[in-house]
Amino acid sequence: MTAEQEYTLPEGLPAPAPDVDGLGAEFWEATKEHKLLVQRCQEDNCDTWQWGPEHICHTCHSWDLGYEEVEPTGVVYSWERVWYPVHPALATGLPYMTVLVELPQAGNVRMVGNLVGQDPEAEIKIGQAVEAVFEDHGEGEDAYTLVQWRPSAS
Amino acid sequence: MSERTIRGKTAVAGIGETTYYKRAQAPDPEFKMGLEAILLAAEDAGIDVREIDGFASYSNDRNTPERIASALGIPHYGFSNMFWGGGGGGGSGAMANAVAAIAAGYSDVVVVYRALAQGQFGRFGQGAAIPKAPGQMAFTAPYGLMSPAQTFAMRVQRFMHDHGVKQDVLRAISMTSYAHAQNNPRAVMQGRELTEEIYENSRWIVEPFHLFDCCMENDGAAAVIVVSAERAKDLKQKPAYILGAAQGSFLRQGASAHNAPDYATSNFKTVAPKLYEQAGVGPKDVDVLQSYENFTGGVLMSMVEHGFCEPDECNEFFTLENFRAPDGKLPLNTSGGNLAECYMHGLELITEAVKQIRGTSPNQVEDVNISMVTSGPMVQPVSSMILASEPS
Numbered sequence: 001m002t003a004e005q006e007y008t009l010p011e012g013l014p015a016p017a018p019d020v021d022g023l024g025a026e027f028w029e030a031t032k033e034h035k036l037l038v039q040r041c042q043e044d045n046c047d048t049w050q051w052g053p054e055h056i057c058h059t060c061h062s063w064d065l066g067y068e069e070v071e072p073t074g075v076v077y078s079w080e081r082v083w084y085p086v087h088p089a090l091a092t093g094l095p096y097m098t099v100l101v102e103l104p105q106a107g108n109v110r111m112v113g114n115l116v117g118q119d120p121e122a123e124i125k126i127g128q129a130v131e132a133v134f135e136d137h138g139e140g141e142d143a144y145t146l147v148q149w150r151p152s153a154s
Numbered sequence: 155m156s157e158r159t160i161r162g163k164t165a166v167a168g169i170g171e172t173t174y175y176k177r178a179q180a181p182d183p184e185f186k187m188g189l190e191a192i193l194l195a196a197e198d199a200g201i202d203v204r205e206i207d208g209f210a211s212y213s214n215d216r217n218t219p220e221r222i223a224s225a226l227g228i229p230h231y232g233f234s235n236m237f238w239g240g241g242g243g244g245g246s247g248a249m250a251n252a253v254a255a256i257a258a259g260y261s262d263v264v265v266v267y268r269a270l271a272q273g274q275f276g277r278f279g280q281g282a283a284i285p286k287a288p289g290q291m292a293f294t295a296p297y298g299l300m301s302p303a304q305t306f307a308m309r310v311q312r313f314m315h316d317h318g319v320k321q322d323v324l325r326a327i328s329m330t331s332y333a334h335a336q337n338n339p340r341a342v343m344q345g346r347e348l349t350e351e352i353y354e355n356s357r358w359i360v361e362p363f364h365l366f367d368c369c370m371e372n373d374g375a376a377a378v379i380v381v382s383a384e385r386a387k388d389l390k391q392k393p394a395y396i397l398g399a400a401q402g403s404f405l406r407q408g409a410s411a412h413n414a415p416d417y418a419t420s421n422f423k424t425v426a427p428k429l430y431e432q433a434g435v436g437p438k439d440v441d442v443l444q445s446y447e448n449f450t451g452g453v454l455m456s457m458v459e460h461g462f463c464e465p466d467e468c469n470e471f472f473t474l475e476n477f478r479a480p481d482g483k484l485p486l487n488t489s490g491g492n493l494a495e496c497y498m499h500g501l502e503l504i505t506e507a508v509k510q511i512r513g514t515s516p517n518q519v520e521d522v523n524i525s526m527v528t529s530g531p532m533v534q535p536v537s538s539m540i541l542a543s544e545p546s
Contacts, residue, residue, distance in 0.1 A: 009298050014282070016296045019289030028292070052293055052410035077417070078312040083358040086301040087281040095358075098299050100308055100412050110413050112294050126315050146296055 007135060008114040008148055009096055012089030015137065015144050024053050026067045031145040034134040037067035038106040049107030072132030073152065074101035077110055079124050096120050101130055101149050117150035129154050161432055162545035164253045165386035165393035168199025168379035169505040174342055174496030178273025180373035187375035188217040188269030189225060195377040200390030201263060206379070208233035208261030210252040212244025213499050217269050233261040237401070237537075241302065242446050242492070242500035243530030247537030249504065250399035252380040262381065268501040269375035277371060278302065293411035303368055303449060306532045307360045310451030313418035314362060317465045319454065321362060323472040325353045327450040327486075328366040328493055330477040335490025338516035342372060343494035367450040369492035376501040378508070383545045394511040394525070395545040398433030400425045401537035408534045420455035420531035425538060430461075433540040437461040440540075441522045442485045442510045444503035445531075447492045452531030460528060460538065479517035488517040500529050504539070511543050 018025035030037045041048040041057035041064070048059040056063060078100040085091045097115035102108050115124060116133050130149040137144050170191040172182075180187060196203035203226055209219035210233070219234035233255040237244030245268075252264035272278070281300030294300065299308075313319065332348035335341035348366060356365040386393035404424045407414045416423070430436050437460055445453045454472065457463060462484060463471040479485035489495040489506035496502050507525040509515040528538040 013298060014284050014287035014295045016292035017286040017288040024292060051413050052290060078308045080304060080307045080311055081361040082298060090298055096298055098297055112297050112299055112411055114297050
Protein backbone atom coordinates (compact mmCIF):
# COMPACT_ATOMS: atom_id res chain seq x y z
CA MET A 1 0.00 0.00 0.00
CA THR A 2 1.12 3.55 -0.59
CA ALA A 3 1.45 6.10 2.20
CA GLU A 4 -1.80 7.80 1.16
CA GLN A 5 -3.81 4.65 1.72
CA GLU A 6 -5.30 3.95 5.12
CA TYR A 7 -4.90 0.69 6.90
CA THR A 8 -7.98 -1.46 7.43
CA LEU A 9 -7.78 -1.05 11.22
CA PRO A 10 -6.35 1.94 13.09
CA GLU A 11 -2.66 1.80 13.90
CA GLY A 12 -1.52 0.72 17.35
CA LEU A 13 -2.57 -2.91 17.43
CA PRO A 14 0.12 -5.51 18.25
CA ALA A 15 2.34 -6.39 15.27
CA PRO A 16 2.61 -10.06 14.29
CA ALA A 17 5.79 -11.82 15.32
CA PRO A 18 7.11 -15.39 15.13
CA ASP A 19 6.84 -17.47 18.28
CA VAL A 20 9.73 -17.17 20.74
CA ASP A 21 11.01 -20.49 19.37
CA GLY A 22 10.92 -19.16 15.79
CA LEU A 23 7.80 -20.94 14.62
CA GLY A 24 6.01 -18.93 11.93
CA ALA A 25 9.02 -16.81 10.87
CA GLU A 26 8.98 -18.07 7.25
CA PHE A 27 5.31 -17.19 6.85
CA TRP A 28 5.70 -13.61 8.08
CA GLU A 29 8.88 -13.05 6.01
CA ALA A 30 7.04 -14.22 2.88
CA THR A 31 4.07 -11.92 3.48
CA LYS A 32 6.47 -8.97 3.10
CA GLU A 33 7.07 -10.23 -0.46
CA HIS A 34 3.30 -10.60 -0.90
CA LYS A 35 3.49 -14.36 -0.99
CA LEU A 36 1.14 -16.63 0.93
CA LEU A 37 2.76 -19.72 2.46
CA VAL A 38 1.13 -22.66 4.21
CA GLN A 39 2.98 -25.32 6.15
CA ARG A 40 2.99 -28.78 4.55
CA CYS A 41 4.39 -32.16 5.54
CA GLN A 42 7.24 -33.17 3.20
CA GLU A 43 6.82 -36.94 3.63
CA ASP A 44 5.91 -38.44 0.23
CA ASN A 45 2.98 -40.45 1.49
CA CYS A 46 1.58 -37.75 3.72
CA ASP A 47 1.57 -34.24 2.22
CA THR A 48 -0.70 -32.95 4.99
CA TRP A 49 -1.34 -29.20 4.99
CA GLN A 50 -1.52 -27.69 8.45
CA TRP A 51 -2.17 -24.25 9.90
CA GLY A 52 -1.06 -22.56 12.14
CA PRO A 53 2.46 -23.80 11.97
CA GLU A 54 3.57 -26.65 14.22
CA HIS A 55 6.86 -28.42 14.93
CA ILE A 56 5.46 -31.80 13.87
CA CYS A 57 3.03 -33.11 11.28
CA HIS A 58 -0.24 -33.84 13.10
CA THR A 59 -1.01 -36.71 10.71
CA CYS A 60 2.22 -38.75 10.37
CA HIS A 61 4.41 -37.18 13.08
CA SER A 62 7.19 -36.35 10.66
CA TRP A 63 9.54 -33.53 11.66
CA ASP A 64 10.16 -32.85 7.98
CA LEU A 65 7.88 -29.87 7.43
CA GLY A 66 8.13 -27.12 4.86
CA TYR A 67 6.20 -24.13 3.62
CA GLU A 68 4.61 -24.07 0.17
CA GLU A 69 3.42 -21.00 -1.65
CA VAL A 70 -0.28 -21.17 -2.45
CA GLU A 71 -2.59 -19.11 -4.61
CA PRO A 72 -3.72 -16.24 -2.34
CA THR A 73 -7.44 -16.92 -2.64
CA GLY A 74 -10.07 -18.50 -0.46
CA VAL A 75 -13.70 -18.75 0.57
CA VAL A 76 -15.37 -17.09 3.58
CA TYR A 77 -15.93 -19.83 6.18
CA SER A 78 -17.29 -17.56 8.93
CA TRP A 79 -17.34 -13.86 9.80
CA GLU A 80 -18.02 -11.42 12.59
CA ARG A 81 -18.73 -7.71 12.66
CA VAL A 82 -17.06 -6.12 15.67
CA TRP A 83 -18.71 -3.18 17.45
CA TYR A 84 -16.88 -3.12 20.81
CA PRO A 85 -13.28 -1.92 21.06
CA VAL A 86 -11.28 -4.70 22.70
CA HIS A 87 -8.13 -2.59 22.38
CA PRO A 88 -7.71 1.20 22.84
CA ALA A 89 -6.48 1.52 19.24
CA LEU A 90 -9.80 0.23 17.90
CA ALA A 91 -12.01 2.93 19.43
CA THR A 92 -11.95 5.02 16.24
CA GLY A 93 -12.27 2.13 13.81
CA LEU A 94 -15.66 0.60 14.56
CA PRO A 95 -17.31 -1.41 13.27
CA TYR A 96 -14.93 -3.66 11.39
CA MET A 97 -15.23 -7.08 9.82
CA THR A 98 -13.16 -10.09 10.74
CA VAL A 99 -13.38 -13.07 8.43
CA LEU A 100 -12.27 -16.67 8.69
CA VAL A 101 -11.15 -17.75 5.24
CA GLU A 102 -10.84 -21.35 4.09
CA LEU A 103 -8.19 -22.25 1.51
CA PRO A 104 -9.47 -25.20 -0.58
CA GLN A 105 -6.16 -25.30 -2.50
CA ALA A 106 -4.29 -25.98 0.76
CA GLY A 107 -6.23 -28.74 2.46
CA ASN A 108 -8.97 -26.35 3.65
CA VAL A 109 -6.73 -24.71 6.24
CA ARG A 110 -8.18 -21.43 7.52
CA MET A 111 -6.77 -17.96 8.04
CA VAL A 112 -8.12 -14.99 10.00
CA GLY A 113 -8.07 -11.53 8.44
CA ASN A 114 -10.14 -8.41 7.96
CA LEU A 115 -12.57 -7.98 5.10
CA VAL A 116 -11.54 -5.09 2.84
CA GLY A 117 -12.96 -3.62 -0.37
CA GLN A 118 -16.46 -3.07 0.93
CA ASP A 119 -18.21 -1.10 3.67
CA PRO A 120 -17.86 -2.96 6.98
CA GLU A 121 -21.61 -2.65 7.46
CA ALA A 122 -22.32 -4.26 4.07
CA GLU A 123 -23.44 -7.87 3.97
CA ILE A 124 -21.01 -10.74 3.50
CA LYS A 125 -22.09 -14.32 2.95
CA ILE A 126 -20.43 -17.53 4.07
CA GLY A 127 -19.13 -19.11 0.87
CA GLN A 128 -18.14 -15.78 -0.74
CA ALA A 129 -14.92 -16.06 -2.79
CA VAL A 130 -12.14 -13.75 -1.60
CA GLU A 131 -8.59 -12.88 -2.60
CA ALA A 132 -5.72 -11.81 -0.39
CA VAL A 133 -4.67 -8.17 -0.08
CA PHE A 134 -1.20 -7.77 1.37
CA GLU A 135 -1.19 -4.75 3.69
CA ASP A 136 2.31 -3.43 4.38
CA HIS A 137 3.00 -1.72 7.70
CA GLY A 138 6.03 0.04 9.19
CA GLU A 139 9.55 0.34 7.89
CA GLY A 140 12.90 -1.31 8.29
CA GLU A 141 13.13 -3.71 11.20
CA ASP A 142 9.59 -2.82 12.23
CA ALA A 143 8.09 -3.67 8.85
CA TYR A 144 5.44 -6.34 8.65
CA THR A 145 2.62 -7.28 6.30
CA LEU A 146 -0.89 -8.35 7.19
CA VAL A 147 -2.94 -10.62 4.95
CA GLN A 148 -6.41 -9.11 4.43
CA TRP A 149 -9.20 -10.43 2.21
CA ARG A 150 -11.31 -8.79 -0.49
CA PRO A 151 -14.41 -10.22 -2.18
CA SER A 152 -13.63 -11.52 -5.68
CA ALA A 153 -15.64 -12.71 -8.65
CA SER A 154 -15.02 -16.44 -8.26
CA MET B 155 -9.14 -54.15 36.94
CA SER B 156 -12.49 -53.85 38.70
CA GLU B 157 -15.17 -51.67 37.12
CA ARG B 158 -13.78 -48.19 36.58
CA THR B 159 -16.46 -45.74 37.55
CA ILE B 160 -17.07 -42.93 39.99
CA ARG B 161 -20.84 -43.34 39.70
CA GLY B 162 -22.54 -42.62 43.03
CA LYS B 163 -19.32 -42.93 45.05
CA THR B 164 -19.22 -39.31 46.18
CA ALA B 165 -21.59 -36.46 46.96
CA VAL B 166 -21.63 -32.72 47.45
CA ALA B 167 -22.02 -32.17 51.19
CA GLY B 168 -21.58 -28.42 51.45
CA ILE B 169 -21.75 -25.25 49.40
CA GLY B 170 -20.60 -21.75 50.29
CA GLU B 171 -20.85 -18.44 48.48
CA THR B 172 -19.94 -14.89 49.38
CA THR B 173 -22.20 -12.05 48.38
CA TYR B 174 -21.82 -11.61 44.63
CA TYR B 175 -20.77 -8.16 43.49
CA LYS B 176 -20.54 -6.21 40.29
CA ARG B 177 -17.01 -6.04 38.90
CA ALA B 178 -14.61 -4.17 41.19
CA GLN B 179 -17.33 -3.60 43.82
CA ALA B 180 -16.23 -6.22 46.37
CA PRO B 181 -15.20 -4.65 49.68
CA ASP B 182 -12.82 -7.55 50.40
CA PRO B 183 -9.68 -8.87 48.70
CA GLU B 184 -10.02 -11.92 46.49
CA PHE B 185 -8.14 -14.27 48.81
CA LYS B 186 -10.26 -13.25 51.80
CA MET B 187 -13.44 -13.95 49.82
CA GLY B 188 -12.07 -17.36 48.86
CA LEU B 189 -11.53 -18.18 52.55
CA GLU B 190 -15.00 -16.94 53.41
CA ALA B 191 -16.61 -19.20 50.80
CA ILE B 192 -14.64 -22.23 52.04
CA LEU B 193 -15.61 -21.56 55.66
CA LEU B 194 -19.26 -21.18 54.64
CA ALA B 195 -19.15 -24.45 52.69
CA ALA B 196 -17.68 -26.32 55.67
CA GLU B 197 -20.29 -24.83 57.98
CA ASP B 198 -23.03 -25.75 55.51
CA ALA B 199 -21.80 -29.34 55.46
CA GLY B 200 -21.35 -29.51 59.21
CA ILE B 201 -17.66 -30.32 58.85
CA ASP B 202 -14.77 -28.68 60.71
CA VAL B 203 -12.90 -26.76 58.02
CA ARG B 204 -9.65 -28.33 59.29
CA GLU B 205 -10.92 -31.67 57.97
CA ILE B 206 -10.46 -30.45 54.41
CA ASP B 207 -7.58 -32.50 53.03
CA GLY B 208 -7.86 -31.86 49.32
CA PHE B 209 -8.12 -28.85 46.97
CA ALA B 210 -9.29 -28.59 43.38
CA SER B 211 -9.73 -25.48 41.26
CA TYR B 212 -9.54 -24.32 37.65
CA SER B 213 -8.98 -21.37 35.33
CA ASN B 214 -5.59 -20.59 36.87
CA ASP B 215 -7.09 -19.57 40.20
CA ARG B 216 -4.55 -17.38 41.96
CA ASN B 217 -5.41 -18.63 45.45
CA THR B 218 -3.16 -21.62 45.95
CA PRO B 219 -3.95 -24.59 48.20
CA GLU B 220 -0.80 -24.00 50.24
CA ARG B 221 -1.78 -20.42 51.03
CA ILE B 222 -5.34 -21.45 51.93
CA ALA B 223 -4.22 -24.42 54.05
CA SER B 224 -1.70 -22.27 55.89
CA ALA B 225 -4.24 -19.52 56.51
CA LEU B 226 -6.79 -21.99 57.88
CA GLY B 227 -4.32 -24.09 59.90
CA ILE B 228 -5.19 -27.25 58.01
CA PRO B 229 -3.01 -30.01 59.51
CA HIS B 230 -2.54 -32.05 56.33
CA TYR B 231 -3.73 -32.24 52.76
CA GLY B 232 -3.14 -35.06 50.30
CA PHE B 233 -4.39 -33.61 47.03
CA SER B 234 -3.85 -30.25 45.34
CA ASN B 235 -5.06 -29.95 41.82
CA MET B 236 -5.48 -27.38 39.06
CA PHE B 237 -7.59 -28.16 35.99
CA TRP B 238 -5.82 -26.75 32.95
CA GLY B 239 -7.47 -24.32 30.58
CA GLY B 240 -9.17 -20.98 30.86
CA GLY B 241 -12.66 -19.66 31.39
CA GLY B 242 -15.13 -22.00 33.00
CA GLY B 243 -14.16 -25.16 31.12
CA GLY B 244 -12.89 -26.67 34.36
CA GLY B 245 -15.91 -26.14 36.62
CA SER B 246 -17.26 -29.67 36.37
CA GLY B 247 -13.72 -30.83 35.63
CA ALA B 248 -12.49 -29.66 39.03
CA MET B 249 -15.46 -31.53 40.53
CA ALA B 250 -14.41 -34.62 38.54
CA ASN B 251 -10.89 -34.30 39.91
CA ALA B 252 -12.21 -33.95 43.48
CA VAL B 253 -14.32 -37.06 42.98
CA ALA B 254 -11.34 -38.97 41.60
CA ALA B 255 -9.20 -37.98 44.58
CA ILE B 256 -11.78 -39.37 46.98
CA ALA B 257 -12.38 -42.53 44.94
CA ALA B 258 -8.63 -43.12 44.75
CA GLY B 259 -8.15 -42.54 48.46
CA TYR B 260 -5.92 -39.49 48.21
CA SER B 261 -8.31 -37.38 50.26
CA ASP B 262 -11.52 -37.61 52.27
CA VAL B 263 -12.82 -34.06 52.14
CA VAL B 264 -12.06 -32.08 48.98
CA VAL B 265 -13.01 -28.46 48.46
CA VAL B 266 -13.57 -27.13 44.94
CA TYR B 267 -13.30 -23.35 44.93
CA ARG B 268 -13.06 -20.26 42.78
CA ALA B 269 -12.46 -16.67 43.83
CA LEU B 270 -12.47 -13.61 41.60
CA ALA B 271 -11.90 -9.94 42.27
CA GLN B 272 -11.42 -8.25 38.95
CA GLY B 273 -11.16 -4.86 40.59
CA GLN B 274 -8.02 -6.19 42.23
CA PHE B 275 -6.57 -8.14 39.31
CA GLY B 276 -7.85 -6.85 35.97
CA ARG B 277 -10.45 -7.82 33.43
CA PHE B 278 -11.12 -10.62 30.97
CA GLY B 279 -12.78 -8.90 28.03
CA GLN B 280 -9.87 -6.77 26.86
CA GLY B 281 -6.95 -7.48 24.56
CA ALA B 282 -3.45 -7.08 25.92
CA ALA B 283 -1.81 -3.73 25.21
CA ILE B 284 1.48 -5.14 23.94
CA PRO B 285 3.63 -4.02 20.99
CA LYS B 286 3.99 -7.48 19.45
CA ALA B 287 1.78 -10.54 19.23
CA PRO B 288 4.02 -13.60 18.99
CA GLY B 289 3.19 -17.16 17.94
CA GLN B 290 -0.47 -18.11 17.79
CA MET B 291 -1.58 -14.58 18.73
CA ALA B 292 0.10 -13.26 15.57
CA PHE B 293 -2.63 -14.85 13.46
CA THR B 294 -5.48 -13.08 15.27
CA ALA B 295 -4.53 -10.05 17.40
CA PRO B 296 -3.20 -7.80 14.57
CA TYR B 297 -6.61 -8.26 12.90
CA GLY B 298 -8.43 -7.00 16.00
CA LEU B 299 -9.52 -10.48 17.12
CA MET B 300 -8.47 -10.50 20.77
CA SER B 301 -11.35 -11.19 23.16
CA PRO B 302 -13.23 -14.35 24.17
CA ALA B 303 -16.43 -12.88 22.68
CA GLN B 304 -14.72 -12.54 19.29
CA THR B 305 -13.03 -15.93 19.49
CA PHE B 306 -16.35 -17.67 20.08
CA ALA B 307 -18.67 -15.51 17.94
CA MET B 308 -16.86 -16.88 14.88
CA ARG B 309 -17.75 -20.48 15.86
CA VAL B 310 -21.34 -19.60 16.76
CA GLN B 311 -21.86 -17.71 13.49
CA ARG B 312 -20.86 -20.81 11.55
CA PHE B 313 -23.13 -23.07 13.64
CA MET B 314 -26.10 -20.73 13.13
CA HIS B 315 -25.38 -20.67 9.39
CA ASP B 316 -25.11 -24.45 9.13
CA HIS B 317 -28.37 -25.08 10.95
CA GLY B 318 -30.47 -22.02 10.13
CA VAL B 319 -30.57 -20.89 13.76
CA LYS B 320 -32.29 -17.55 14.30
CA GLN B 321 -31.20 -14.76 16.63
CA ASP B 322 -34.39 -15.48 18.66
CA VAL B 323 -32.64 -18.59 19.99
CA LEU B 324 -29.84 -16.59 21.58
CA ARG B 325 -32.39 -14.09 22.87
CA ALA B 326 -34.41 -16.86 24.56
CA ILE B 327 -31.31 -18.11 26.40
CA SER B 328 -30.52 -14.64 27.69
CA MET B 329 -34.11 -13.87 28.68
CA THR B 330 -34.28 -17.17 30.60
CA SER B 331 -31.33 -16.23 32.79
CA TYR B 332 -32.70 -12.75 33.42
CA ALA B 333 -36.20 -14.07 34.19
CA HIS B 334 -34.80 -16.48 36.78
CA ALA B 335 -32.56 -13.83 38.32
CA GLN B 336 -35.62 -11.74 39.19
CA ASN B 337 -36.54 -14.32 41.87
CA ASN B 338 -33.00 -14.67 43.18
CA PRO B 339 -31.98 -12.18 45.89
CA ARG B 340 -28.33 -13.20 45.37
CA ALA B 341 -28.44 -12.25 41.67
CA VAL B 342 -26.55 -9.14 40.66
CA MET B 343 -29.20 -8.49 37.98
CA GLN B 344 -32.23 -8.87 40.25
CA GLY B 345 -34.44 -5.88 39.50
CA ARG B 346 -33.17 -5.58 35.92
CA GLU B 347 -35.77 -7.20 33.70
CA LEU B 348 -34.91 -8.15 30.16
CA THR B 349 -37.65 -7.90 27.55
CA GLU B 350 -37.50 -8.82 23.86
CA GLU B 351 -37.43 -5.12 23.06
CA ILE B 352 -34.57 -4.35 25.44
CA TYR B 353 -32.58 -7.26 24.00
CA GLU B 354 -33.19 -6.25 20.38
CA ASN B 355 -32.33 -2.61 21.07
CA SER B 356 -29.15 -3.43 23.00
CA ARG B 357 -25.85 -2.72 21.32
CA TRP B 358 -23.89 -5.33 19.45
CA ILE B 359 -20.63 -6.42 21.03
CA VAL B 360 -19.65 -8.64 18.13
CA GLU B 361 -22.27 -10.12 15.84
CA PRO B 362 -24.09 -12.41 16.54
CA PHE B 363 -23.71 -11.36 20.22
CA HIS B 364 -25.65 -8.45 21.65
CA LEU B 365 -24.62 -7.06 25.04
CA PHE B 366 -27.07 -9.43 26.74
CA ASP B 367 -25.54 -12.50 25.05
CA CYS B 368 -22.31 -11.93 26.98
CA CYS B 369 -21.62 -12.92 30.58
CA MET B 370 -21.05 -10.30 33.23
CA GLU B 371 -17.76 -9.70 35.02
CA ASN B 372 -18.08 -10.00 38.78
CA ASP B 373 -16.34 -10.26 42.13
CA GLY B 374 -16.97 -12.95 44.71
CA ALA B 375 -16.12 -16.51 45.66
CA ALA B 376 -17.78 -19.91 45.84
CA ALA B 377 -16.80 -23.29 47.28
CA VAL B 378 -18.17 -26.83 47.12
CA ILE B 379 -17.26 -29.65 49.48
CA VAL B 380 -17.13 -33.20 48.13
CA VAL B 381 -16.99 -36.29 50.36
CA SER B 382 -17.68 -40.01 49.98
CA ALA B 383 -21.33 -41.04 49.59
CA GLU B 384 -21.13 -42.88 52.94
CA ARG B 385 -19.89 -39.80 54.76
CA ALA B 386 -22.42 -37.54 53.08
CA LYS B 387 -25.35 -39.55 54.44
CA ASP B 388 -24.41 -38.62 58.01
CA LEU B 389 -23.88 -34.91 57.43
CA LYS B 390 -26.16 -31.90 57.80
CA GLN B 391 -27.48 -31.53 54.26
CA LYS B 392 -29.30 -33.75 51.81
CA PRO B 393 -26.47 -35.19 49.68
CA ALA B 394 -26.24 -34.35 45.98
CA TYR B 395 -24.70 -37.57 44.64
CA ILE B 396 -22.33 -37.30 41.71
CA LEU B 397 -23.35 -39.84 39.08
CA GLY B 398 -20.97 -38.65 36.41
CA ALA B 399 -18.35 -36.00 35.75
CA ALA B 400 -16.52 -35.92 32.43
CA GLN B 401 -13.89 -33.66 30.94
CA GLY B 402 -11.89 -33.38 27.76
CA SER B 403 -11.49 -32.12 24.24
CA PHE B 404 -11.24 -33.67 20.77
CA LEU B 405 -9.29 -33.66 17.55
CA ARG B 406 -7.23 -30.48 17.19
CA GLN B 407 -9.74 -28.23 18.92
CA GLY B 408 -6.77 -26.18 20.04
CA ALA B 409 -5.29 -25.80 16.56
CA SER B 410 -4.26 -22.18 16.18
CA ALA B 411 -5.81 -19.55 13.90
CA HIS B 412 -9.26 -21.20 14.20
CA ASN B 413 -8.20 -24.44 12.46
CA ALA B 414 -10.11 -27.03 14.49
CA PRO B 415 -11.31 -29.47 11.79
CA ASP B 416 -14.77 -29.69 13.39
CA TYR B 417 -15.13 -25.97 13.99
CA ALA B 418 -18.75 -25.11 14.81
CA THR B 419 -18.77 -26.96 18.12
CA SER B 420 -18.84 -26.26 21.85
CA ASN B 421 -16.23 -29.04 22.20
CA PHE B 422 -18.53 -31.49 24.03
CA LYS B 423 -18.84 -34.06 21.22
CA THR B 424 -16.71 -36.69 22.97
CA VAL B 425 -17.34 -35.51 26.54
CA ALA B 426 -21.16 -35.74 26.50
CA PRO B 427 -21.37 -39.46 25.54
CA LYS B 428 -18.77 -40.26 28.20
CA LEU B 429 -20.79 -38.36 30.81
CA TYR B 430 -24.05 -40.16 30.03
CA GLU B 431 -22.38 -43.56 29.87
CA GLN B 432 -20.78 -43.02 33.26
CA ALA B 433 -23.95 -41.63 34.88
CA GLY B 434 -26.20 -44.30 33.39
CA VAL B 435 -28.78 -41.70 32.40
CA GLY B 436 -29.60 -39.81 29.21
CA PRO B 437 -30.73 -36.30 28.32
CA LYS B 438 -34.40 -37.27 28.67
CA ASP B 439 -33.79 -38.04 32.35
CA VAL B 440 -32.48 -34.56 33.18
CA ASP B 441 -34.92 -32.55 35.34
CA VAL B 442 -33.02 -29.27 35.39
CA LEU B 443 -29.93 -27.97 33.58
CA GLN B 444 -27.32 -25.33 34.38
CA SER B 445 -25.49 -24.61 31.12
CA TYR B 446 -22.51 -22.26 31.23
CA GLU B 447 -23.19 -18.99 29.48
CA ASN B 448 -19.90 -17.36 28.65
CA PHE B 449 -21.98 -16.40 25.63
CA THR B 450 -25.47 -17.56 24.73
CA GLY B 451 -24.15 -19.28 21.61
CA GLY B 452 -22.16 -21.59 23.85
CA VAL B 453 -25.33 -22.69 25.62
CA LEU B 454 -26.91 -23.35 22.23
CA MET B 455 -24.15 -25.69 21.07
CA SER B 456 -23.63 -27.31 24.51
CA MET B 457 -27.27 -28.30 24.70
CA VAL B 458 -27.29 -29.67 21.17
CA GLU B 459 -24.11 -31.66 21.82
CA HIS B 460 -25.57 -33.04 25.06
CA GLY B 461 -28.55 -34.34 23.06
CA PHE B 462 -31.32 -32.06 24.33
CA CYS B 463 -32.29 -31.02 20.83
CA GLU B 464 -31.36 -31.83 17.24
CA PRO B 465 -29.23 -29.12 15.61
CA ASP B 466 -31.92 -28.38 13.06
CA GLU B 467 -34.69 -28.07 15.68
CA CYS B 468 -33.19 -25.23 17.73
CA ASN B 469 -35.61 -22.56 16.52
CA GLU B 470 -38.53 -24.53 17.98
CA PHE B 471 -36.88 -25.82 21.16
CA PHE B 472 -35.05 -22.73 22.42
CA THR B 473 -37.88 -20.67 23.91
CA LEU B 474 -38.32 -18.91 27.24
CA GLU B 475 -41.44 -20.99 27.79
CA ASN B 476 -39.52 -24.26 27.46
CA PHE B 477 -36.71 -23.13 29.77
CA ARG B 478 -38.60 -21.36 32.51
CA ALA B 479 -38.86 -22.94 35.96
CA PRO B 480 -40.79 -24.62 37.35
CA ASP B 481 -42.97 -25.88 34.49
CA GLY B 482 -40.86 -25.55 31.34
CA LYS B 483 -39.85 -28.69 29.44
CA LEU B 484 -36.26 -28.22 30.58
CA PRO B 485 -35.73 -25.54 33.24
CA LEU B 486 -32.43 -23.84 32.41
CA ASN B 487 -30.00 -21.67 34.38
CA THR B 488 -32.41 -21.34 37.26
CA SER B 489 -30.29 -18.95 39.37
CA GLY B 490 -29.66 -16.51 36.54
CA GLY B 491 -26.25 -18.02 35.89
CA ASN B 492 -23.26 -16.20 34.44
CA LEU B 493 -25.52 -13.74 32.62
CA ALA B 494 -27.60 -12.50 35.51
CA GLU B 495 -26.68 -14.05 38.88
CA CYS B 496 -22.88 -13.81 38.92
CA TYR B 497 -19.98 -14.72 36.69
CA MET B 498 -18.15 -16.92 39.18
CA HIS B 499 -16.72 -18.91 36.27
CA GLY B 500 -19.65 -21.29 36.53
CA LEU B 501 -19.04 -22.51 40.07
CA GLU B 502 -22.29 -20.68 40.88
CA LEU B 503 -23.97 -23.01 38.36
CA ILE B 504 -22.71 -26.00 40.36
CA THR B 505 -23.99 -24.59 43.66
CA GLU B 506 -27.34 -23.96 41.94
CA ALA B 507 -27.45 -27.54 40.64
CA VAL B 508 -26.91 -28.70 44.25
CA LYS B 509 -29.69 -26.39 45.49
CA GLN B 510 -32.06 -27.96 42.95
CA ILE B 511 -31.34 -31.39 44.47
CA ARG B 512 -31.82 -30.04 47.99
CA GLY B 513 -35.02 -28.17 47.12
CA THR B 514 -33.62 -24.75 48.01
CA SER B 515 -33.32 -23.01 44.63
CA PRO B 516 -34.87 -19.55 44.20
CA ASN B 517 -36.57 -21.10 41.13
CA GLN B 518 -37.14 -24.59 42.46
CA VAL B 519 -38.22 -27.33 40.07
CA GLU B 520 -40.44 -29.99 41.63
CA ASP B 521 -39.08 -33.44 42.48
CA VAL B 522 -35.62 -33.08 41.02
CA ASN B 523 -33.84 -36.39 40.68
CA ILE B 524 -31.27 -35.50 38.02
CA SER B 525 -29.59 -32.10 38.03
CA MET B 526 -26.98 -31.43 35.34
CA VAL B 527 -24.23 -28.89 34.71
CA THR B 528 -22.25 -28.11 31.56
CA SER B 529 -19.10 -26.04 32.04
CA GLY B 530 -17.31 -23.59 29.76
CA PRO B 531 -18.34 -24.33 26.18
CA MET B 532 -15.92 -23.63 23.30
CA VAL B 533 -12.78 -23.53 25.43
CA GLN B 534 -10.39 -26.48 25.55
CA PRO B 535 -10.85 -28.66 27.55
CA VAL B 536 -14.50 -28.55 28.68
CA SER B 537 -16.42 -30.55 31.28
CA SER B 538 -19.91 -31.50 32.44
CA MET B 539 -21.47 -33.23 35.41
CA ILE B 540 -24.61 -35.03 36.57
CA LEU B 541 -25.87 -34.80 40.16
CA ALA B 542 -28.66 -36.95 41.56
CA SER B 543 -30.87 -37.20 44.63
CA GLU B 544 -29.98 -40.90 45.00
CA PRO B 545 -26.59 -42.61 44.61
CA SER B 546 -27.86 -45.08 42.01
